[in-house]
Each structure stands twice: as structure tokens, then as C-alpha cells.
Amino acid sequence: MSYLNVKVAEIEQVTEVVKRFSLVDVNGEKLPSFSGGSHIVVAMDINGRTHRNPYSLMSSPEKTDSYNIAVRKQEYSRGGSVFMHEQITVGTELQITYPANLFSISKLGRKNILIAGGIGITPFMSQIVDLNRLGTEYEMHYAYRSPEHGAFSDQLIEMCGEQVHFYIESEGQKLDFMTLLAKQPLGTHVYVCGPEPMVDALVAAARELGWPEKHIHNEQFSAPQAGAPFKVKLAVSDIEIEVPSELSMLEAIEAAGVDAPYLCRGGACGQCEVEVLQCDGQIMHNDHYLTDAEKNNGKKILPCVSRANCQNMVIKL
Amino acid sequence: MDRQYWIRSKPVYTSLMWHEKATAHCVIAAGDGGMEVLKLLQQKYPAQPVTGFFAKNQKTLKDYSEVISRLAPDEFSVFANEDAAIDSLRNFLPNCYMGTRFYVAGSEAFIWSVAHELANFGVQDDDINKQLCGTLARSVYCVHCKTVTHDVTHNIVECSGCQRNLFVRDHFSRRLGGYMGLMIDAEEPGNVPPIEEVYP
Numbered sequence: 001m002s003y004l005n006v007k008v009a010e011i012e013q014v015t016e017v018v019k020r021f022s023l024v025d026v027n028g029e030k031l032p033s034f035s036g037g038s039h040i041v042v043a044m045d046i047n048g049r050t051h052r053n054p055y056s057l058m059s060s061p062e063k064t065d066s067y068n069i070a071v072r073k074q075e076y077s078r079g080g081s082v083f084m085h086e087q088i089t090v091g092t093e094l095q096i097t098y099p100a101n102l103f104s105i106s107k108l109g110r111k112n113i114l115i116a117g118g119i120g121i122t123p124f125m126s127q128i129v130d131l132n133r134l135g136t137e138y139e140m141h142y143a144y145r146s147p148e149h150g151a152f153s154d155q156l157i158e159m160c161g162e163q164v165h166f167y168i169e170s171e172g173q174k175l176d177f178m179t180l181l182a183k184q185p186l187g188t189h190v191y192v193c194g195p196e197p198m199v200d201a202l203v204a205a206a207r208e209l210g211w212p213e214k215h216i217h218n219e220q221f222s223a224p225q226a227g228a229p230f231k232v233k234l235a236v237s238d239i240e241i242e243v244p245s246e247l248s249m250l251e252a253i254e255a256a257g258v259d260a261p262y263l264c265r266g267g268a269c270g271q272c273e274v275e276v277l278q279c280d281g282q283i284m285h286n287d288h289y290l291t292d293a294e295k296n297n298g299k300k301i302l303p304c305v306s307r308a309n310c311q312n313m314v315i316k317l
Numbered sequence: 318m319d320r321q322y323w324i325r326s327k328p329v330y331t332s333l334m335w336h337e338k339a340t341a342h343c344v345i346a347a348g349d350g351g352m353e354v355l356k357l358l359q360q361k362y363p364a365q366p367v368t369g370f371f372a373k374n375q376k377t378l379k380d381y382s383e384v385i386s387r388l389a390p391d392e393f394s395v396f397a398n399e400d401a402a403i404d405s406l407r408n409f410l411p412n413c414y415m416g417t418r419f420y421v422a423g424s425e426a427f428i429w430s431v432a433h434e435l436a437n438f439g440v441q442d443d444d445i446n447k448q449l450c451g452t453l454a455r456s457v458y459c460v461h462c463k464t465v466t467h468d469v470t471h472n473i474v475e476c477s478g479c480q481r482n483l484f485v486r487d488h489f490s491r492r493l494g495g496y497m498g499l500m501i502d503a504e505e506p507g508n509v510p511p512i513e514e515v516y517p
Contacts, residue, residue: 110439182340184415187439210339210416212444 003043003095004031008088009066014151018119019085020058023067026093031064034099036127037219040067041265043095044087046079049247050254053080054221054266056193057099058125058152062133067096070151072119078223078246102269103193103219105130110187112138113180115202117194118145121152123219124193128159139163141180143194146170177205191217220288221266222305224248227284230307233314234258235277249303253317260303260317267305274315276301281310324487328442330428330449332356333420335363340416342367345406345431347399348374349451350422351381357420358388368409369393372402374423377451399427403434410438422448426456426467429494442491453516456495457485465495473501473512482509485516 010022025031034057044051059068071084088094103123105112112131114124121142131138140160144150147168156164167175181190190211192202199218206216226245233240234253243252250272253260263271267287276283276299285295287302294300301308301315333353335342342363346354354371369389373382373396382395396402419440421431428449432442457474458465464478469485476483476498483498490497502508 108439108441181415185438186410186413186415186417186435188415208338210336210418212441214441214443215415 003097004040005093006031006067006096007093008090011088011090014070015149017073017149018070018151019073020068020070021084021088022059023069023094023096024065031067032098033064034061034126035101035104036061036130037103037105037123038099038101038126039103039123039221039264040069040099041097041262042069042084044080044083046083049251051078051080051083051251052262052265053084054264056103056123056126056219058122060129061126062129067099070119070122074223078226080223097263100263100269102264103127103191103217105136105191106189106214106217108187109136109189109215111185111189112136113184113188113190114138114140115175115177115180115190115192115194115198116140116142117192117198118143118149119151120192120194120198120219121156122193124191125152125155125159127191128156132159139165141165141167141175143167143169143173143175143198177202178209181206181209181211189215189217191219193219196220219268221264221268222286222288223266224251224305225284225286225307227307228309230281230310231312233312234317235314236317243307248305249301249307253303258317262304265304267302270302272304273300273302274317275299276313276315278312278314279308279310280312281308283308283310324489326489326491327487328425328447328489328491330447333422333446333448335360335420336418336446338416339363339365339418340414341365342418342420343406343409343413344369344371344393344420344422345402346370346421346450347372347402347423347427348377349379349381349424350427350448351379351385353420353422353448353450354385354389354393355381367392370396370402370406370409372396372399372423372427374399374427399423399430403430406431407434410434413438418446419444420446420448422450424452424454425449426454426494429456429491432491433494455485455516456493457483457498458490458493458495459483460497460499465493466498469498470514470516471512472515473509474498 005026006023009024012020039056055069073085074081167173241256263269270289286305454468459476462479466477481500484501486497488497
């Protein structure tokens with residue numbers, strides 16, 4: 001894979017737990033253009049190990065002299081978000097992937113309902129720039145825990161005017177999905193990004209109301225879960241590796257020097273999908289990409305977020 | 318007929334069945350599509366509001382308009398022709414909400430003129446339950462002069478625009494609601510294979 005070399009130009013403490021990082025090309029060149037909803041993967045060197053996390057680009061697609069990402073410090077971090085918060089300073093050089101978009105606005109939509117929970121606001125920041133440019137009707141619904149957690153709300157008011165609505169949980173303001181979706185005109189699309197229970201509830205409400213699947217869009221990046229160590233044989237490369245409990249399968253494969261394909265590293269895009277030839281235990285699927293049938297079948301795995309409760313696995317890689 | 322290949326653009330039509338998850342239902346049928354409306358009415362009637370548009374078609378043998386007006390609920394309107402039904406549908410769509418499910422039955426030309434109206438309101442054709450009724454007759458657009466020839470029942474047809482002999486392919490345009498037709502005797506003028514009825 002090819003990478004972009006960037007350095008941190010600016011860091012802003014947005015809320016108690018969210019920092020915004022502005023990244024510029026190390027040689028001062030313009031960065032590649034991207035569309036609203038795109039993300040990049042940031043590589044971090046943590047104690048000699050390369051750790052890669054996906055982050056949505058939240059700056060304007062019209063300005064590519066820098067990329068902005070926002071990172072929430074996770075309570076149960078595997079190290080990535082804490083590293084971003086504690087080790088990165090202005091001037092730090094980082095490697096990032098080219099932007100990829102798994103959450104683009106459908107051009108067939110006549111109206112768009114955007115729903116964010118907490119840090120899930122980030123992909124919408126760049127989508128809104130696109131929507132404003134296209135002149136497509138939209139509503140931004142942003143729910144967060146308490147007033148001090150409402151990252152970027154001033155900027156949203158500036159960008160969206162009356163089209164933005166805030167729901168502050170600590171003040172008892174609730175976003176009711178059934179009411180929101182019940183009376184939307186034909187051709188409306190809904191986009192949701194936020195914590196898993198929120199995404200699941202939105203998707204369930206839209207389905208219950210008979211919204212077609214193609215009108216329901218969500219972006220969820222899972223983090224890989226720790227688990228019991230196991231051995232993986234790469235049948236094509238003919239090497240055997242050990243997946244330790246704190247590394248994902250993909251990270252262990254990369255640590256062995258194998259350049260395996262990937263894109264989102266969050267179980268959303270399916271780029272890293274690999275065929276399982278043998279497994280003497282249970283695959284623990286943690287992605288949002290494979291169908292339930294494929295998960296039950298046990299012939300495929302997304303090594304970026306999934307692992308197995310087994311001794312030995314053989315994959316076609 | 319070559320059965321060894323499948324053209325992916327060729328639409329797949331299926332029987333009409335009420336969707337379980339919906340906020341409203343809208344049925345649009347014409348001509349022989351009346352039979353599909355009657356079949357729908359024999360299924361368990363949905364709890365959500367239903368609106369129906371049925372158009373007579375002079376070309377079909379059986380006229381279902383009398384039996385539909387008698388059996389269907391008041392929300393079904395019967396129209397003298399397809400254009401009148403589509404005009405009425407166009408006025409109805411701005412009041413529809415997401416969750417309205419669409420069911421269309423009739424000739425292929427009728428189905429795609431309805432799909433075209435729905436597309437203007439952001440309804441994607443994959444989400445329309447479509448059933449082809451009565452005839453397999455195709456609209457054929459000429460790749461040479463762009464004229465569309467209607468009601469084509471044979472494998473080869475003379476283009477109504479440029480009089481070329483067009484071979485009717487399975488490649489379908491959702492925008493035009495018709496199949497691709499291209500000159501069969503371009504290399505050897507006059508060498509036209511047997512002309513047979515294949516879309517009765």
C-alpha cells in the first residue's frame with residue numbers, strides 16, 4: 001500500500017476527551033482531494049509495534065492544504081487514542097493512507113437526514129460541506145451526553161444554520177427515531193454514525209417503517225477485541241504466525257512482514273476478507289460486513305477486527 | 318434462442334406481495350395487470366392505508382375495470398387510459414412519505430413509465446415490486462437513430478425511425494424503458510435471419 005507522509009500542524013483540545021489534529025503534507029504540498037464522509041488510517045508506532053486506526057476526515061473537501069481529524073480518548077483504548085492524545089505534539093510526523101470513502105452521500109437522495117452520536121459527528125462535518133455545495137436538502141441531528149461534550153456545535157451552527165438540531169442527554173433531550181423518520185418525504189435517505197446501540201436502534205426504526213435498505217446508511221468502525229492467543233498458518237505464504245492476545249489477526253500478519261490488503265481496519269469495508277481453510281475452534285466475528293449466513297458458515301474472516309477461539313487456523317493468504 | 322447467457326440489465330419481474338413493513342401502500346396497474354390487483358386483494362389486506370390506480374388498456378382482451386371497481390376498496394381509482402392514471406399518480410406522490418411501498422403491474426412499457434415517475438421522487442426501481450402482465454412485447458431503441466419502436470413482438474423489427482432491420486437484444490435501459498436494437502444486416506445488407514415471434 002502507498003502512504004502519505006504528514007506532520008501535525010495544529011492540535012486543538014475541543015472537549016475534555018476530544019482533540020482535533022490538523023495534518024499537512026511534510027513537503028508542504030497539497031494533499032489528495034477527497035469526498036465528504038471519507039476516512040484515513042493513521043499509523044502509529046507504539047512500543048515498537050505499528051498500530052493503525054481509522055479516522056474520518058472532518059475538514060472541508062474543498063480545502064486540501066490540510067486534513068483535520070478528531071480523536072476521542074477512549075476509556076477502553078487498545079492504545080491508539082491514548083497515544084494520539086498523549087504522545088502526539090505539533091510537528092510529529094505520521095504516515096496515513098490515502099482517503100477512502102465508505103460513507104458517501106447518495107446522489108439519488110432528494111433529502112438527507114444525518115444523525116450523529118458523540119464523536120460520530122466527524123464524517124458529517126465534511127459531508128455537510130458537500131451537501132451545502134450541491135444544495136441538497138438535509139437535516140443534521142446531533143446527540144451527545146452533556147453540554148461540555150458537544151464537540152464542534154458552534155461550527156455546525158455556522159455551517160448548517162437552522163438545519164442542525166442538538167439533543168443533550170443530560171438535559172433529558174431525547175432523539176426519537178420513530179418520530180423523526182415517520183413523516184419524511186419520498187426519496188429521503190438517512191445516515192447514522194455513532195455508538196453501536198444508537199446505530200442499531202436507528203436501522204431497526206427505519207426498517208420497521210418500511211424504509212428500503214438502500215436508503216439506510218451507517219458507518220461503524222469497530223476496534224479489534226483482545227482475546228486468547230492462537231496460531232495462524234498462511235497457506236499461500238507458507239508461514240505460521242502466533243496471534244497474541246493484545247494484537248488483531250491483521251496486526252500479527254503485518255508484524256510477520258506480510259503486506260496483507262486492508263482499507264478501513266474497522267470491519268466495515270471487507271477489503272481484508274480472507275478465506276478460512278481450516279479452524280479447530282470458533283471464529284469470533286466482530287465485523288459489520290459479512291452476512292449472518294457467511295458468519296455462520298465459517299469460511300471467511302475479516303482479520304482487521306475478528307479473531308478466533310481456537311488453537312490453529314489456516315487461511316488462504 | 319440462446320439460453321447460455323444472462324444479461325444483467327434485463328429486469329426481473331416478480332408476483333406482487335404486500336410488504337409487511339410499511340407505512341402505506343400504493344398499487345399502480347394497467348390492462349392485464351388487473352389480474353395482479355385481484356390477486357393482491359386475495360392476500361391478507363394490509364393494516365396500513367392503500368391507494369390504487371388502475372388504467373384500462375384497449376389492447377388487452379379482458380377489461381378488469383368493472384370487477385376492480387366493484388371489489389377493490391374506495392381508495393382504488395379506475396382510469397380510462399394509462400396516461401390519466403399516471404397523471405393522477407404524479408399528483409399523489411408529493412403527499413407520500415418514506416415507507417410507502419409501490420406495486421406496479423402491466424406491460425413493460427407501462428411499468429417503466431411508472432418507474433420513471435417514481436424515480437423523479439427518489440424511489441429506486443429495485444424497491445418497486447414489478448410484475449409483467451399480458452405481453453412480453455418490448456420497446457426497442459435504435460442505437461443508430463435513437464428512435465424508440467413500441468410493441469415489438471419479434472426478434473427482428475424494422476426501426477420506425479430509420480427503417481433499419483434491428484435485432485432486439487436483452488440489454489435494457491431503465492431510463493428509456495426499452496431494449497437495445499441494432500442493425501442485423503450491416504455487414505451484408507439484405508442478409509436478414511428468419512424473423513420469428515419471440516415476445517408475444
